Every structure is written in structure tokens, then in C-alpha cells.
Amino acid sequence: MDWLERAATLRQWTSKGVRAPHKPLLLLYALGRYQQDADQELAYSAVEEDLKRLLAEYGPGNRSTPAYPFHHLVNDGVWEVRTSRGAGSPGSGVRDLRASGAAGRLAPDLRAALRRDPALLGRMARTLLDLHFPPSLHSELCEAAGLELEYAETQPLVPGGRRRSQMLREEVLTAYEYRCAFCGYDGRIGAIPVGLEAAHVHWWALGGPDEVENALCLCSLHHKLFDKGVLGVDEEFRVMVAQRFVGHSAAAREQVVALAGRPLLGPQPGTPELGAIHRSWHAEQVFHGPSRPAVAV
Template identity: 75%
Template sequence: MDWLERAAKLRQWTRSGTRAPHKPLLFLYALGRYQLDSDGELGYSAVEEDLKRLLTEYGPSNRSTPAYPFHHLVSDGVWEVRTRHGAGSPGTGVRELRETGAAGRLVPELRAALRREPSLLGRMAQVLLDLNFPPSLHGELCEAVGLELEPARTERLSPARRQRDRRMRELVLTAYEYRCAFCGYDGRIGAVPVGLEAAHVRWWAFDGPDEVDNGLCLCSLHHKLFDKGVLGIGDDHRVLVSQRFVGGSPVARDQVISLAGRPLIGPQAGASPIAPAHRYWHADQVFQGAPRPAAAV
């Protein structure tokens, strides 16, 4: 049985690039808990708050209850649910899952495969990360679900569907003249830029192309905040800052809140600006809540 393929082909509700990371998040959480206790069950009532937090932090704005993946992941052949009445999930209702003492865990066949081949866990986790989240979030997401991946498993191990264009970074950084499009940071050590990255506006995992019109040159801080939905891009190519972001320090105000309403820096003349379709996808699927009003000059 190809467990990597099962991880890659979780049945998720999709439409026009809509994100539905509910099952991948539960699966990653279950793998993390397996590392702690390979035979333990996850009682729904005990893990509901953890799952709710993961959906809030790493899911799109149109979130659903954690009961949804707890029930529906069963259909993918990697997860089982039992209640005090026996095998089988009582449904997607939070009340039913709580009142029946529902508990889930990885199916016996998968647990046996993980015992035979311990490296399988890291490979499955990387598949789930690669196909559902941008690389900038992988490390913190592993921490959030309690996963410890071996260094060798940080390589991209997902089944090859599309090949990444290795020129993307250089093309995007050149288009933006090696400056962060949000804050203007342009640090170098000698001739080598440091702390500058090529960010995908529409995530590569969701069919975002490796092209300049889907890229931004961002410093490491603003890349992370862009992928977390704290920052976005408005129709007028000005920076959006989420009202959900809270920061009282001078650094938070200067580096984040003060960006609200600023025009993007770049791209240079002749380079493709961000395509509207990619901006709309990020605004709908990643940006958190409503934008703050433009910062006072």
C-alpha cells in the first residue's frame, strides 16, 4: 500500500483554488501525537481546542469546526474513529462526538507500516506540508503539531507533479531590484543579498506559477507575515495590514502597522506587476480579516 500516495491524495473540498487544509492539519497532528505515543488514541474532547487553534492559525477565513476532519478523514483510509458504542464515527456534529466519547487514531495498517519503516513518518509529513502550505510555514507548523522531523527529511519529498522553476528567485529579486517590496530592506554581505526571498502570492501548492507576476521580493520577516495573512496587497498595489494583527512595541508599529496603505516598492519598469488573479486569491484565501486604514503620514 502506497501511504505517501494516500497522503498526497486526501479527499478535500476544492473549487477554484479554495484552501481546505482541515484534513492535512488533523493528519499532521495525528503524526505528531504518534511520535509521542504510537498506540494512543486522540479523544475528540481532549484535542478539540488544539485542532480549533490549528484551523484558526493555518486555515482560511471560512473555517469550519474541527469535527469536520475528525469524521471525514476516515474516508481516506488513514484514520479510524471509535466511540463507547463501538467502531465508526457518529458524524460531523460536535455534540455527537463529545457525548459518545469519540476517539480517533491512525489505522492499524498505517501504524504497522510506521513501525516497520520509521522514516515513512517524515516522508508523509513532508508530503502533507509540501502540498498544502508554503515552505515559510513548515517549521512553525511542525512545532505547532508536535512533529520532530529529521534534518534529512526537510528535503522536498512529495510526489512530483510539477517541477519548480529554479530561476524564480533570481527573476523576482531582479524585478524588484533586490529590495523588499514592503519595507525597502536591501541588505547584502559583499555582493550577496541576505534576508531577501522570493514570495509566491498564490501559493505554489495551489497552482501558483513560478513567474514574476506571481512573485514578490520580500525580507524574511515580511515574507512570513505575508504567508500568515497579516499582510496583503490591495487592488491599488498598496500594502494591506490585517486588523487582527496586534503589536504595541515600537518595532511592531514601525515594521508592520505603519505599512498600511503604503504603495509597493517595485517592480522596476518593464517587469510584470502582480497579476490580479493572484492578488485576489491571496486576499480571499490567506489574508486574515479586514485591512487596517492607511497609516497616518
């Protein structure tokens, strides 16, 4: 049985292109807990808050419940659920899962495969990360899920046979004249730019193209906040800052809150601008709106 293929082809709810990482997040969490205690069952009532936090941090902006993947992941052959009445999930309702004492864990065949080949766990986790989340979030997502991956296990895979462009970073940094499109940061050591990255707007992991029209030159801080949904870009190509963001320090106000309503910088004339379709995808799928009002200057 090809467990990597199972991980790569989880059946997910889809509606109008809305991303639904519920099952991948639960499976990452389950792999992390297996790594800590291979024989432990995960009682729904005990892990519900952990799963809620994962969905709030790494899921879409709309509210969702961990009861959905806890029940439905069984259908993918990687997860099992038992209740006080025996094997089988009582349904996807929160009350049903709590009242029945539902507990889940990795499917028996998968647990056996992991015992035979411990490195399989890292490969499965890497597959889930590469297929559903941008690289800027991988390390902290592993920490949030309780996963410890060896260096060799964290090397990028090639989801669906696609290969990342090796030239995109240089093309994007050149288009934006080596400065962050949000704050203007343009640090260098000698002739080498430092702390500047090419940020996919429509995530590459979810089908976004490796094109300048789908990327922004961002400093490391604003790239991370952009991928987390703290920052976004509105229809007039001005920076959006989520109202949910809280920062009381002068640094947080100056580096994040003060960006609200600020126009994007660049790209230089003659190079492709950010595509409206990619901007819209990020605003709908990643940004944790509503946005703060523009800061008065």
C-alpha cells in the same frame, strides 16, 4: 499500499477554489501525536482546542470546525474513530463527537506500516507540508503539530511531478531591484543580498506558477507575515495589514502596522507586475481580513 499516495490524495471539500487544509492539518497532528505515543487514542474533547488553533493559524480566514476532518478523514483510509458504542464515527457534529466520547487515531494498517518503516512518518509529513503549505511555514507548523522530523526527512519532495524554478529567486530580486516590496529593505553583505526572498503570492504548493507575475521580493520578516495572512495586497496594490494583528512595541508598529495603505515598491519598468488574479487569490485564501485603515502620515 502506497501511504505517500494516500497522504497526497486526501479527498477535500472544495467550493469556488477555497483551500481546505482541514484533513492535512489533522493528519499532521495525528502523526505528531503518534510520534509521541504510538498507542494513544485522541479523544475529540481533549484535542479539539489544539485542532481549533491549527485551523485558525493555518487554515483559511473563515471560521471552521475540527469536527469536520475528525469525522471525514475516516473515508481516506488513514484514520479511525471509535466511540463508547464501538467502532465508527457518530457524525461530523461537534455535539455528537463530544457526547459519544469519540476518539480517533491512525488506521491500524498505517500504524503497522509505521512500525515496519519508521521513516515513513517523516515522508508522509513532508508530503503533506509540500502539497498544502509554503516552505516558510513548514518549521513552525511541525512545532505546532508536535512533529520532530530528521533533516533528511525535511528535504523538498516534488508534488505531482512539478519542479520549482531554480531561477525564480534571481529573476524576482532583479525585477524588484533587490529591495522588499513592502518596506524597502535592501541589505547586503558585500555584493550578496541577505534576508531577501522570492515570495509566491498564489502558493506554489496549491498550483501557483513559478513566474515573476506571481511573486514579490520580500524581506524574511514580511515574507513570513505575508504567508501567515497578516499582510496582503489590495486591489490598488497597496499593503493590507490584518486588524487581527496585535503588536504594542515600537518595532511592531514600525515594521508592520505602519505598512497599512503603503503602495508596493517596484517592480522596475519593463518587468512583469504582480498579476491581479494572483493578488486576488492571496487576498481571498490567505489574508486574515478585514484590513486596518491606512496609517496617516
